[in-house]
Amino acid sequence: MSRQSSTSAWVPWLFLTPFLLTFAVFSIVPLGQAVILAAQQTFGPNTTVFVGFDNFRFLATDPLFWTAVRNTTLYAAGAVFLQLPLSLGLALLLNRPNLRGRMIFRAIFFAPSLVGLVFVAVIFSLIFEKRTGLLNVLLHGLIPAFDVEFPWLQEYVLPALIIAALWMFTGFNMVYFLAALQNVSRDLEDAATVDGAGPWQRFRHVILPAIRPVGAFVVLLALIGSFQLFELPWILLAGPGPENRGLTIVMYLYQIGFVTNDLGYSSAVGWMLAFLLASFAVAHRFFSRKEQY
Amino acid sequence: MRNRPLVRIHRSCRAYSVGIWVLLFVAVLSSALMVVFRVAPPAGLSFWAFARNHLEAYNPMVAEWNRKHPEMAFRTSLIVPAALQRRLLSGFLSGTPVPDVVEIERSIVGSVFGGPEEDIGLIDLGPLLAAEGILEQLNPPSLSPWTHQGKLYGVPHDVHPVLLAYRADLVEAAGIDVNRIATWQDFAREMAPLMADRDSQGRPRRYLLNIWETNRSGIEALLRQAGGGTFDADGRLAINSEINARVLATIVSWTTGPDRIAVDAPEMTASGNQLRLDGTVIACLLPDWLAGIWKSDIPDLAGKIKLMPLPAWEPGGRRTSVSGGSMIGIPKRSRDPAAALAFIKYLYLNPQLAELVFRTTNIIPAVRSFWDLPVFSEPDPFFSGQPAGQLFIAQAGDVPLRVSTAFDEFALSEVVNATQALKNFANRTGTYDAEDLLPEAQRQLARAHSVVAGQMARNVFSRPDS
Numbered sequence: 001m002s003r004q005s006s007t008s009a010w011v012p013w014l015f016l017t018p019f020l021l022t023f024a025v026f027s028i029v030p031l032g033q034a035v036i037l038a039a040q041q042t043f044g045p046n047t048t049v050f051v052g053f054d055n056f057r058f059l060a061t062d063p064l065f066w067t068a069v070r071n072t073t074l075y076a077a078g079a080v081f082l083q084l085p086l087s088l089g090l091a092l093l094l095n096r097p098n099l100r101g102r103m104i105f106r107a108i109f110f111a112p113s114l115v116g117l118v119f120v121a122v123i124f125s126l127i128f129e130k131r132t133g134l135l136n137v138l139l140h141g142l143i144p145a146f147d148v149e150f151p152w153l154q155e156y157v158l159p160a161l162i163i164a165a166l167w168m169f170t171g172f173n174m175v176y177f178l179a180a181l182q183n184v185s186r187d188l189e190d191a192a193t194v195d196g197a198g199p200w201q202r203f204r205h206v207i208l209p210a211i212r213p214v215g216a217f218v219v220l221l222a223l224i225g226s227f228q229l230f231e232l233p234w235i236l237l238a239g240p241g242p243e244n245r246g247l248t249i250v251m252y253l254y255q256i257g258f259v260t261n262d263l264g265y266s267s268a269v270g271w272m273l274a275f276l277l278a279s280f281a282v283a284h285r286f287f288s289r290k291e292q293y
Numbered sequence: 294m295r296n297r298p299l300v301r302i303h304r305s306c307r308a309y310s311v312g313i314w315v316l317l318f319v320a321v322l323s324s325a326l327m328v329v330f331r332v333a334p335p336a337g338l339s340f341w342a343f344a345r346n347h348l349e350a351y352n353p354m355v356a357e358w359n360r361k362h363p364e365m366a367f368r369t370s371l372i373v374p375a376a377l378q379r380r381l382l383s384g385f386l387s388g389t390p391v392p393d394v395v396e397i398e399r400s401i402v403g404s405v406f407g408g409p410e411e412d413i414g415l416i417d418l419g420p421l422l423a424a425e426g427i428l429e430q431l432n433p434p435s436l437s438p439w440t441h442q443g444k445l446y447g448v449p450h451d452v453h454p455v456l457l458a459y460r461a462d463l464v465e466a467a468g469i470d471v472n473r474i475a476t477w478q479d480f481a482r483e484m485a486p487l488m489a490d491r492d493s494q495g496r497p498r499r500y501l502l503n504i505w506e507t508n509r510s511g512i513e514a515l516l517r518q519a520g521g522g523t524f525d526a527d528g529r530l531a532i533n534s535e536i537n538a539r540v541l542a543t544i545v546s547w548t549t550g551p552d553r554i555a556v557d558a559p560e561m562t563a564s565g566n567q568l569r570l571d572g573t574v575i576a577c578l579l580p581d582w583l584a585g586i587w588k589s590d591i592p593d594l595a596g597k598i599k600l601m602p603l604p605a606w607e608p609g610g611r612r613t614s615v616s617g618g619s620m621i622g623i624p625k626r627s628r629d630p631a632a633a634l635a636f637i638k639y640l641y642l643n644p645q646l647a648e649l650v651f652r653t654t655n656i657i658p659a660v661r662s663f664w665d666l667p668v669f670s671e672p673d674p675f676f677s678g679q680p681a682g683q684l685f686i687a688q689a690g691d692v693p694l695r696v697s698t699a700f701d702e703f704a705l706s707e708v709v710n711a712t713q714a715l716k717n718f719a720n721r722t723g724t725y726d727a728e729d730l731l732p733e734a735q736r737q738l739a740r741a742h743s744v745v746a747g748q749m750a751r752n753v754f755s756r757p758d759s
Contacts, residue, residue, distance in 0.1 A: 011301065041753050043408025044386025049753050058751050063744060130557070132564045145494075154507065154713070239706070242507055242713040260699050261382065261407045262752060 037267040048264075055268035065269065067244050068252040071158065075248070076226035078162035079169070080219055086170050087218070091177035092203075106178070113172035121235035124164040128152040128236075153237060157245040161233055169225070173218050180214035181207065213288065220284040224277055230254065249273050337366040338393035338629060340636070341381075343374045344619065346585065347396065347450070350650045351640060358639055365632040367394070374398050381405070384624065385414025393627040394636055397447065399438050399618040399695075400702060406441045407699030408754050416623045416630060419445035427642065435659040437526070437694040439620045447620030448641050449659035451582070454688040455514050455614040458579040458587075461599035461677050463487060463499070463572050471601050477543065480576075480604040481554055487575055488554065503569075503577040505548050505557035506716040509709050510616050514578055516540050516708070517693040518614035519606040523704035523745075528696045530749060532708060533735070533742035540606070541708075541738065542730035545715045550725030566591045578603070580616040581685045585655030588675050595675045600684045613688035615695065657685050664689070700749055707741035 038055055040048045059065050093099070094106055112120070127134045130149045140148040152160055184207055192202045208215075233246040240247035240255075249269065257266030340355070342348045348371050359366040370392070372380065378401040384391030385405065391414065397405070405413060422428040422445065428436075432452050439447040464471065467486050474480050481501065490498045504511045516522045521536035531537070547555040558568035560583060568574050570593055579587070579600065587594060602612035621641060623633040640646060647658040648668045657669065669682030676684075698704075714737045719725055724733070 043412055043754055044382070046386065047408055047412050047754075051753070054751070058747075062747070129564065243710045243717075255703070258379070259404070259702055260748070260752075261404055265751070 034267050034270065037264055038271050040264040042263045043261060051264065055265045056272075058265070059268055059272060064244065064247065064252060065249075065272075068247045068249045071245065072227055072229060072248045074158055075161055075165070075229060076223055078158070079165060079222045079226045082162065083166050083170055084173060084215075084218060084222060086166065087173035088177045088215075090170065090174045091181055092207075094174070095178060095181040106175075109171035109174055111171065112168045115168070117168065117231040118235055120164055120168045121232050124160065124167075125153070125236050128160055154242045157233075157237065157241045161229075161236065161246060164232060164236060165226075165229075169222070173222065176214055176218045177211065180211035184210040216284055216288060220280060223280045227273060227277055227280075249276075335368060337368050338627075338632060338636075340367045340369045340394045340396075341372050341377060341392040342369060342396040343372060343377045343398050343401075344396070345371055346654045347619070347650070350646065350653050354640060354643065354646050354649075358636065362632075365629065365636070367636055374401055377401065378404060381414070381624075384626070386412065391624040391626050393629060394621060394623060394633045396450065396619055396621045399620075399697065402439065402447070402620065403697040403699050403701040405446075406697055410442060410444075413441065413446065414624050414626070415446040416625055416627070417444040417446060418448060418622065418634075419443075421634060422448065425638075427638070430642075430660050430662055432659045432661055432689055432692075434615075434690070434692045434694050435618070438618055438697045439622075441697065447622035448637055450619045450621060450641065451617075451656050452659050452685075452689040452692055453580045453582060453615050453617050453656070454685050454692050455518070455578050455580045455603060455616050456600045456684060456688065457576050457603050458584070458598050458600055458676075459576040460572055460574075460597055462597045463575060471599075474601070474604050476608055476610070477604045477606060481547075484554075484575060499573060499575055500556035501554040501575050502547060502556075503558045503565075503574045504544060504555045506545060506712045507709055508557065508559075509705055511578055512541075512544060512709060512712060513705055514580075514614040514616045515544060517695070518603060518611055520611070520693070522693070522695070523701065523708060524696050524698060526694045526696065528698060530700075530704065530742065530746055532704060532711075532745060533739045535735075537708070538731055538734040538738055539727070541712050541715055542727040542734040544712060545719050545730055545734070546725055546727040549716050549719050550723075552725065561586060561590065569594060578614070578616070582617060582654060582656050584676075584681060584685075585653070588655065592675075596677055598675075599677045599679055600681060602684075602688060611691055611693070613691055615692040618695075651682060655681065657682060657689060699752075699754075700745060703748065704741075704745045707745050708738070711737035711741040 039050060039052055041051050041055075042048045090109055094102055094109070096102075099105070115123075128136075130136060130151055133152070135152065136146075136148045136150055139146040139150075188206050188210070189202055192206050197205065228250055229248045230250040233241060233248060234251055234254075237246040240251060250273070253266050253269040253273070256262050256269065337359075342351070348369055352369065355367055355369055377395075377397070380389070381391065381395060381397070381401070382404060383389045386408075405415065419428070419440075422431075427448075428445075431449060435449040435452050436445060439445055439449060459471065464484070464487070469483055469486065471483075474483050484501045487499050488497045488501065492498055504515070506512075513522070516537055519536050519540045521531070521534050521540055523530070523532055525531040544555075547553065556568065556574055558565040558574045558577070560577075569577065569591060584600075603614060605612055621637050623630050623637070627633045641658075642660060644663050644666055647660065647663045648666055650656055650658065651668055657664070664686045669686055670680045671682070672678040673681040675681070711734075715730060715734050718733045718737075719730060724730055
């Protein structure tokens with residue numbers, strides 16, 4: 001009997017072995033190496049100097065890192081406070097049963113998210129271009145006094161990034177909200193209507209509580225996506241932009257790691273980013289649990 | 294009882310569909326085939342280049358070399374600069390494949406020099422070139438970007454002097470004599486009548502110069518012309534120099550305010566080329582390689598433009614600058630360094646190729662003895678019949694020295710940020726005069742200097758004692 005239990009004990013491990021091996025080789029070992037790397041200065045794998053916490057100490061006072069944090073946070077705020085309400089608004093509109101051409105509108109709003117960020121960046125760099133850009137030509141056509149040479153990508157760096165991201169991700173997030181809205185109990189809404197609740201009260205007290213878990217999840221996704229921003233500003237601004245106003249955390253990580261080849265410091269920046277993202281996930285978990293009980 | 298686990302596995306296997314077994318079979322078979330029939334590495338030596346126009350000129354010569362030397366045949370690969378940088382560094386530092394000969398662009402080479410000397414993956418060619426008398430044939434200032442701690446890691450492909458290209462048709466029609474222009478002050482004064490022509494909103498139809506506050510290559514060229522730049526000739530950080538502040542203040546005074554004389558017409562863009570064609574831009578900084586691109590991209594400019602030396606920053610000052618550049622080198626792990634050196638000499642010390650490169654790219658060689666070739670004295674219809682080659686060659690010996698460090702790009706970015714901040718200051722305060730902008734230029738450059746110095750001080754490999 002004991003022999004049977006001992007053999008049945010290793011069978012699950014046998015089946016788990018391929019996953020555990022790949023997970024260890026491609027996740028655990030690199031994570032461990034990244035911890036070591038963050039305490040080193042390197043020039044390739046063979047030349048390393050142990051610097052302890054120096055990379056983190058420098059990070060704390062590095063003006064460029066904090067510029068990147070500030071820019072990324074502002075972009076994330078734009079994503080959460082502009083993009084998500086807009087997504088929810090669109091989802092509410094498209095959830096109306098009497099709306100004609102609902103499927104077409106859904107496809108139209110979702111379509112931009114099928115295009116890669118690189119293409120979005122290229123498209124918006126053409127839209128925001130001086131003299132020949134669509135925006136300036138349009139505004140100059142409508143208001144002749146408007147300067148056709150207005151440099152959007154120099155004067156309004158973050159707003160330009162937020163607008164480009166808005167175009168791309170609003171439809172994508174809309175799909176989550178739409179799915180959540182379709183699960184809201186029609187009975188509850190009808191009951192609220194019978195009780196005399198107006199549209200705003202129905203939204204505030206029936207719909208919003210029902211879609212809150214999905215909303216919290218979308219906020220978490222938007223935050224994580226925003227803090228990993230790289231390709232959009234890198235291509236739209238051809239780098240960190242004027243006065244580093246488009247510098248993001250990941251862009252800074254890339255510049256240090258792959259332009260000046262300082263993988264140690266780059267790893268320290270990576271750990272700070274991982275810590276930030278993990279804290280968002282923990283906060284999300286905390287608030288989700290709080291709601292459950 | 295004893296076989297129960299096997300029975301369980303057998304049952305589990307039966308649970309899988311036929312498709313999964315087919316996939317598994319294909320995966321195992323293809324893996325086995327790859328192990329049995331290994332793909333042989335390509336024969337011959339490899340040569341990586343980053344510039345299509347360079348390679349197009351080399352290809353016939355490489356074919357000729359391969360016919361003559363089948364035992365040392367070279368395969369050429371065109372690799373975009375960013376990928377070449379990554380693959381080269383990866384090869385130098387991690388042992389992944391490297392080429393036997395490589396052509397490297399200047400913005401890449403600094404990263405190769407970023408670590409300790411033993412990690413520089415290129416052969417020091419200085420002694421080899423000196424022994425064969427090649428070193429003295431090369432334009433001395435053109436060696437500086439490829440020299441690190443006294444060692445020369447590449448043969449310069451080019452010199453890349455910068456001249457001023459101007460719309461001769463418009464300038465001459467306005468009765469302006471460019472021979473009266475010796476300094477940038479003269480330039481602004483003598484060319485000023487061209488800005489009198491205004492549109493319905495009172496804006497100039499023409500601007501005198503193509504420069505703007507985020508134009509990295511233009512700003513760098515002007516800083517170097519003045520004797521400034523991000524690093525001095527000894528490799529010390531020099532962002533906060535007085536010369537840099539003066540140049541930046543002047544550039545900003547050109548690019549903003551009611552008396553602005555400059556416009557942004559980016560190179561190699563349709564909109565920028567249109568501004569050059571319609572005469573909105575009168576003059577542009579033009580390195581020799583860019584002249585080649587103009588010829589192919591804006592053929593309608595032919596016969597309308599002429600070249601002249603850059604106006605100097607002070608009377609008697611330097612009349613040129615430098616922009617871009619590339620070298621050819623041999624990785625330490627090259628399979629046949631002797632063949633690689635012979636190949637380099639065949640390409641770079643070949644007057645026939647120098648002529649071909651000039652005809653196809655307008656690039657003048659770094660080998661001084663080739664400067665007497667008739668091709669460089671031929672009248673060029675694109676430049677209104679001027680001998681463009683000789684005009685560039687006349688300035689070649691005077692191009693500024695440059696050092697290459699891992700912080701080049703970062704330092705230049707900070708200088709450009711300082712220029713942008715200075716322009717914002719000018720617009721915010723209504724300060725448009727270069728002299729009045731000088732204190733703020735110094736402040737912005739001091740800030741940029743401290744940011745870069747902080748990064749460099751933290752880096753153990755960039756410390757002098759490392």
